[in-house]
Amino acid sequence: MTQEKPAGPAGEAQVDPRLLVREEGFAGYLGEFRRRIKGGELGPLPVIVGLVVIWLVFQTLNDRFLSPQNLSNLSVDIVATGLISVGIVFVLLLGEIDLSAGAVSGACAAVLAVLSVGQGWDPLLSMVVAVAVGGAMGLFHGFFFAKIGVPSFVVTLAGMLAWTGFQLWVLGPNGTINLPDGLISNLTDTYFAYVIAAYGLAAAATAGFLLVSLVGNARRRAAGVPSRTVGDIVFRTAVLAVVAFGVAYVLNLYRGLPLALLIFLAVVIVTDFVLRRTKYGRSIFAVGGNIEAARRAGINVAFIRMSVFAISGAFAALGGIFAASRISSASQATGQSNVLMMAIAAAVIGGTSLFGGRGSTYSALLGMLVIQSIASGMALQGVSNAIQFIVTGAVLLAAVVIDSVSRRSQKASGRA
Amino acid sequence: MAPVLALEGVSKRFGAVQALSDVSLEVNSGEVLALVGDNGAGKSTMIKVIAGVGPPDEGEIRWQGRPVTIHSPSEAQSLGIATVYQDLALCDNLDVVGNLFLGNEIRRLGVLDEVAMEKRSRDLLNTLSIKIPSVRIPVASLSGGQRQTVAISRSLLGEPKVVLLDEPTAALGVEQTAQVLDLVERLRAQGLGVILISHNMVDVKAVADRIAVLRLGRNNGVFDARSTTQEEIIAAITGATDNAVSRRRARSEEGE
Numbered sequence: 317m318t319q320e321k322p323a324g325p326a327g328e329a330q331v332d333p334r335l336l337v338r339e340e341g342f343a344g345y346l347g348e349f350r351r352r353i354k355g356g357e358l359g360p361l362p363v364i365v366g367l368v369v370i371w372l373v374f375q376t377l378n379d380r381f382l383s384p385q386n387l388s389n390l391s392v393d394i395v396a397t398g399l400i401s402v403g404i405v406f407v408l409l410l411g412e413i414d415l416s417a418g419a420v421s422g423a424c425a426a427v428l429a430v431l432s433v434g435q436g437w438d439p440l441l442s443m444v445v446a447v448a449v450g451g452a453m454g455l456f457h458g459f460f461f462a463k464i465g466v467p468s469f470v471v472t473l474a475g476m477l478a479w480t481g482f483q484l485w486v487l488g489p490n491g492t493i494n495l496p497d498g499l500i501s502n503l504t505d506t507y508f509a510y511v512i513a514a515y516g517l518a519a520a521a522t523a524g525f526l527l528v529s530l531v532g533n534a535r536r537r538a539a540g541v542p543s544r545t546v547g548d549i550v551f552r553t554a555v556l557a558v559v560a561f562g563v564a565y566v567l568n569l570y571r572g573l574p575l576a577l578l579i580f581l582a583v584v585i586v587t588d589f590v591l592r593r594t595k596y597g598r599s600i601f602a603v604g605g606n607i608e609a610a611r612r613a614g615i616n617v618a619f620i621r622m623s624v625f626a627i628s629g630a631f632a633a634l635g636g637i638f639a640a641s642r643i644s645s646a647s648q649a650t651g652q653s654n655v656l657m658m659a660i661a662a663a664v665i666g667g668t669s670l671f672g673g674r675g676s677t678y679s680a681l682l683g684m685l686v687i688q689s690i691a692s693g694m695a696l697q698g699v700s701n702a703i704q705f706i707v708t709g710a711v712l713l714a715a716v717v718i719d720s721v722s723r724r725s726q727k728a729s730g731r732a
Numbered sequence: 733m734a735p736v737l738a739l740e741g742v743s744k745r746f747g748a749v750q751a752l753s754d755v756s757l758e759v760n761s762g763e764v765l766a767l768v769g770d771n772g773a774g775k776s777t778m779i780k781v782i783a784g785v786g787p788p789d790e791g792e793i794r795w796q797g798r799p800v801t802i803h804s805p806s807e808a809q810s811l812g813i814a815t816v817y818q819d820l821a822l823c824d825n826l827d828v829v830g831n832l833f834l835g836n837e838i839r840r841l842g843v844l845d846e847v848a849m850e851k852r853s854r855d856l857l858n859t860l861s862i863k864i865p866s867v868r869i870p871v872a873s874l875s876g877g878q879r880q881t882v883a884i885s886r887s888l889l890g891e892p893k894v895v896l897l898d899e900p901t902a903a904l905g906v907e908q909t910a911q912v913l914d915l916v917e918r919l920r921a922q923g924l925g926v927i928l929i930s931h932n933m934v935d936v937k938a939v940a941d942r943i944a945v946l947r948l949g950r951n952n953g954v955f956d957a958r959s960t961t962q963e964e965i966i967a968a969i970t971g972a973t974d975n976a977v978s979r980r981r982a983r984s985e986e987g988e
Contacts, residue, residue: 532847535847536847536850539847539848539850539851540851541847541850541851541854542866542868593843593844593846594842594843594844595837595839595844598826598830598834598837598844601823601825601826601830602823602826602830602834604825605823605824605825605826606821606822606823606824608819608821609821609822609823609831609834610823610834612817612821613834613835613836614806614835614836615834615835672825673823673824673825674825
């Protein structure tokens, strides 16, 4: 959001003389930009800068890094953990934490495998049931947190242990169930090879964005509230178009548009819409900002908390399904090890605050890109797992430091 | 015309403490009634009775002349009583519009109608001549006085007839206090009944029409704000008139 220019007589009546109104034109943008950086309103800037640096470094080390094949694989590799991270964003917005997401994803992948392979259920039905089971597990955590008052940290820690046990029990003595070719493994192995698919999507996204911006702006102007300049809208649309068509071009050089990426992008866009433009989303931000204010405004705090944990569980299950799909099997290792930490790190690296009330599901996408880029780049270099852990840990710490410092400077400039 | 809100013979007991005994209070439309009293005089209990948080044990509440009961905050709100508590309970991470409409969002096809809410916010703030840099900045970046005005404006969205302000000028600077007092006067000009709870005699004298004093859970007089000096009110609050010296003087005056 840029600072909007007040328009019309209604605007003038409210303008405080101390308020810095953005100047017109490009100089105005620069001034606004500088003010935001100083005020600690960094938004997605650090992560985008970080991503560019990471890509440049790995590309100079190994020129296969920015190859279409590697980038295309990267775009599919981010999906499983990215979906878990979307659920984590919801929980972080409340100012809480969900430590069970990894275990829930593994357990639900196991449920999926047992139902579809062991019991011979329809794959689609198995997936729906697996996601429902994940949601129920999340609801269970939410109940103990919201109704009983157990700290979310402890409830979900208990959940992490219990659901891991559940996963081992469901999988039985073999410990691994291979998924045959079919709907489930196709989730991450389907590419729309027609060139038109990726370009069409990019064009649709750009046109859709432009249309929504123009219509919204026309409504704002009609209502006499501040609206964007046409130049502003054109600039934003142009940036989106460059990114969208750039991604489409690269994907088309390899196997085309991956289905998994398409699903992930759809999830991010829809959840972001829910958070920003619905009463439910507004209530989540309110509970994360000031619980007493939310309660007095008549928001059902217990419902919001329980539903958010259910959402987190459901997205963890969805992530587990994609993780199983990617390697065509569900095993004792699915959702274990560092999956949880990666999902939380992605949300935080992408700019969602650990302190609650600030963030967006786009941070799951951006954060996963950073983490997976590091993993992929280091894998290309043949760096050992040990070093990969250390580097990812360092990036997570850097992200949290940026979060804390920007929060402090937001406070200093009165914006937190 | 009957007062918009009248309380009569209200008593409230908490265990061994008689917080209110036989208190009466009335506020008219277009009037600022200040409710003053020392700590423990029963102001907070009175707010709770009116706001529906703590219904009275005894006594009658009349709304525009007819007897009503107020058993919950939502009943008070649906009657037309808006309460602004001392801790404003605003969400720092939401912008002014978000806070004003929290819990009562305007929706269009199930989606938040930001344009309509923003327009309504600007109109409301303009009517009240409230100066805020922009309705789209987070509440965290507002000053204490601006936050107070946002909280008061928020209570006005339900179009109440009586507004209950609990210590609106506590912890505010000189200029900010003036802003809030200006707003109180504009509420009165719009025909609202305002009940102003305050410790600050200067503020009370500045905007109130009548001043009701509570002392130890009882009425201790209702004064006309213009014709009463600050000392008289403070005397009523502290009970300074009711001591050995004043009683002796009263006796000797009788004797002469």
